[in-house]
Amino acid sequence: MEHEIDLIVIGWGKGGKTLAGTMARAGHRVAIIEASPDMYGGTCINIGCVPTKALIHDADIRPGNGFDPGYFDEAVRRRDKLSAAMRAKNFFMLDGLDSVITITGRASFVSPRRIRVVAGEEILELDAKRIIINTGAVPAIPDLDGVQIGGRIHDSTTLQHAPLPGTLVVVGGGYVGTEFASMFAHFGSKVIVLDRGPRALKEEDEDIAAEVLGALNDVGVEVRVGASVQRIGQDADSAMVHYEQDGHVRAIEADAVLIALGRTPVTDGLNLEAAGIELTESGAIKVEERLSTSAEGVYALGDVNGGPQFTYVSLDDNRVVADAILGSGQRSTADRVAVPYTIFTTPPLARVGLSEDQARSRGLAIKIAVKKVPEIAAMPRPKIVGDPRGIIKFVVDADSDRILGAALMHVDSQEVINLVALAMRQGVTSATLRDSIFTHPSSTEALNEVLGSFNR
Numbered sequence: 116m117e118h119e120i121d122l123i124v125i126g127w128g129k130g131g132k133t134l135a136g137t138m139a140r141a142g143h144r145v146a147i148i149e150a151s152p153d154m155y156g157g158t159c160i161n162i163g164c165v166p167t168k169a170l171i172h173d174a175d176i177r178p179g180n181g182f183d184p185g186y187f188d189e190a191v192r193r194r195d196k197l198s199a200a201m202r203a204k205n206f207f208m209l210d211g212l213d214s215v216i217t218i219t220g221r222a223s224f225v226s227p228r229r230i231r232v233v234a235g236e237e238i239l240e241l242d243a244k245r246i247i248i249n250t251g252a253v254p255a256i257p258d259l260d261g262v263q264i265g266g267r268i269h270d271s272t273t274l275q276h277a278p279l280p281g282t283l284v285v286v287g288g289g290y291v292g293t294e295f296a297s298m299f300a301h302f303g304s305k306v307i308v309l310d311r312g313p314r315a316l317k318e319e320d321e322d323i324a325a326e327v328l329g330a331l332n333d334v335g336v337e338v339r340v341g342a343s344v345q346r347i348g349q350d351a352d353s354a355m356v357h358y359e360q361d362g363h364v365r366a367i368e369a370d371a372v373l374i375a376l377g378r379t380p381v382t383d384g385l386n387l388e389a390a391g392i393e394l395t396e397s398g399a400i401k402v403e404e405r406l407s408t409s410a411e412g413v414y415a416l417g418d419v420n421g422g423p424q425f426t427y428v429s430l431d432d433n434r435v436v437a438d439a440i441l442g443s444g445q446r447s448t449a450d451r452v453a454v455p456y457t458i459f460t461t462p463p464l465a466r467v468g469l470s471e472d473q474a475r476s477r478g479l480a481i482k483i484a485v486k487k488v489p490e491i492a493a494m495p496r497p498k499i500v501g502d503p504r505g506i507i508k509f510v511v512d513a514d515s516d517r518i519l520g521a522a523l524m525h526v527d528s529q530e531v532i533n534l535v536a537l538a539m540r541q542g543v544t545s546a547t548l549r550d551s552i553f554t555h556p557s558s559t560e561a562l563n564e565v566l567g568s569f570n571r
């Protein structure tokens with residue numbers, strides 16, 4: 116069976132599915148190929164952002180404390196219902212368009228313009244003028260003795276469907292590691308995080324990292340740094356994690372172990388050589404600033420191209436490619452300014468731009484406004500919702516008064532950071548932001564006070 120198509124999208128990620136819809140609505144014939152019926156809509160809605168944040172929310176509002184598997188199971192059921200509804204909606208948003216063919220199967224290149232799809236017993240080949248690779252990333256599993264996903268050893272996907280562990284060891288203190296540590300501790304698990312780095316959250320200023328670690332500590336999470344895992348054993352009763360720290364070999368027993376050591380771009384099985392598509396040294400698909408690969412007409416979007424691994428970056432990748440194909444060709448990844456991020460520990464840490472350490476190491480003339488949330492009088496919202504912990508810090512250019520960066524750790528910070536990022540993009544000064552009218556009671560109004568007090 117053969118088809119002539121304008122655009123083939125491999126993988127149903129955020130960027131690919133959005134571009135597929137845009138191209139179809141602009142009158143192009145589009146085929147989108149997804150390997151698994153459980154993954155229509157991609158990582159974010161099925162196994163990533165949305166399901167984990169639903170669980171985090173339910174963990175946070177859990178009445179009482181202690182170990183409560185029944186409550187966890189109920190939260191998992193609610194999460195599954197939410198993901199199933201979003202998956203169905205995502206599928207029909209494209210399947211319902213006349214000019215889109217949706218195919219469930221595994222795609223690989225035959226040549227730069229020809230794709231083979233293996234769908235069960237069936238094999239089909241499609242030709243297209245343009246091809247989009249949007250295959251995402253999967254958990255990186257280190258080549259260590261006994262470390263493979265199965266039984267009591269989990270990645271972020273399998274742990275979300277395992278019984279609530281009494282004791283959880285998390286290997287890796289990055290995004291997944293800290294979010295899962297916070298979440299499982301709020302569900303009542305005893306959590307120990309092992310990270311081989313010199314300190315946890317090493318990209319963040321020490322005062323900010325200390326606040327996040329304090330919040331983890333409040334729910335009993337123990338973070339052990341300089342800890343390098345050597346091997347993991349398991350039997351019917353427990354897992355045993357062996358690690359080296361300060362020259363000593365130590366071991367911890369756990370009901371479950373989470374491997375959270377980063378995510379690797381999915382390129383295996385795509386037969387990229389057949390299309391002359393090159394990889395970077397770290398195994399991502401090599402792209403230039405308009406996301407073209409080394410094969411003409413082939414683009415790579417999202418986690419697979421080695422950019423920052425966030426859903427909204429994949430979405431913006433789609434804008435860059437849509438502009439290249441349908442628009443003026445002016446957009447590129449180089450024009451992104453002030454891309455924020457949030458780590459959904461409780462309360463969340465939201466960041467944008469430079470940290471104080473980064474600004475100082477660049478020799479910039481800066482002024483710093485920093486205040487702990489309990490000391491901010493004009494910010495009743497965290498007290499209203501019962502969690503007055505946190506810290507707010509702004510890094511501001513001493514001459515121009517423009518905002519260079521911010522770290523917000525408090526309830527609602529995942530929302531407030533988007534306002535700060537917009538202010539940075541528009542060159543709004545800290546004085547203008549300080550004197551803005553904000554609703555009350557909100558978390559945003561803290562900016563009236565924090566930006567009025569430069570401490571150093």
Ligand SMILES: Cc1cc2nc3c(=O)[nH]c(=O)nc-3n(C[C@H](O)[C@H](O)[C@H](O)COP(=O)(O)OP(=O)(O)OC[C@H]3O[C@@H](n4cnc5c(N)ncnc54)[C@H](O)[C@@H]3O)c2cc1C
Binds near residue numbers: 126127155223416427
């Ligand atoms: C636990 C967790 C929590 C996260 N939380 C957040 C968060 O809060 N905020 C945030 O912004 N980001 C978060 N992320 C990251 C975010 O999920 C990813 O950056 C984003 O989903 C990447 O999207 P993508 O467009 O690259 O592709 P994906 O959404 O990963 O989609 C790729 C698709 O391609 C399919 N595929 C792969 N190979 C083939 C093939 N050969 N043929 C056909 N189909 C194929 C896969 O099955 C998959 O469905 C989280 C990630 C994880 C794991």
Ligand SMILES: NC(=O)c1ccc[n+]([C@@H]2O[C@H](COP(=O)([O-])OP(=O)(O)OC[C@H]3O[C@@H](n4cnc5c(N)ncnc54)[C@H](O)[C@@H]3O)[C@@H](O)[C@H]2O)c1
Binds near residue numbers: 286343
């Ligand atoms: N809220 C969000 O936006 C969100 C949430 C989850 C995931 N994500 C995305 O998914 C990506 C993957 O997350 P992740 O947490 O798996 O990776 P990560 O890169 O954020 O963190 C990996 C951590 O593991 C540590 N490490 C690496 N090798 C080690 C070893 N052998 N022993 C001990 N520690 C080791 C690193 O020092 C690092 O702290 C993130 O980079 C992020 O882009 C985003």
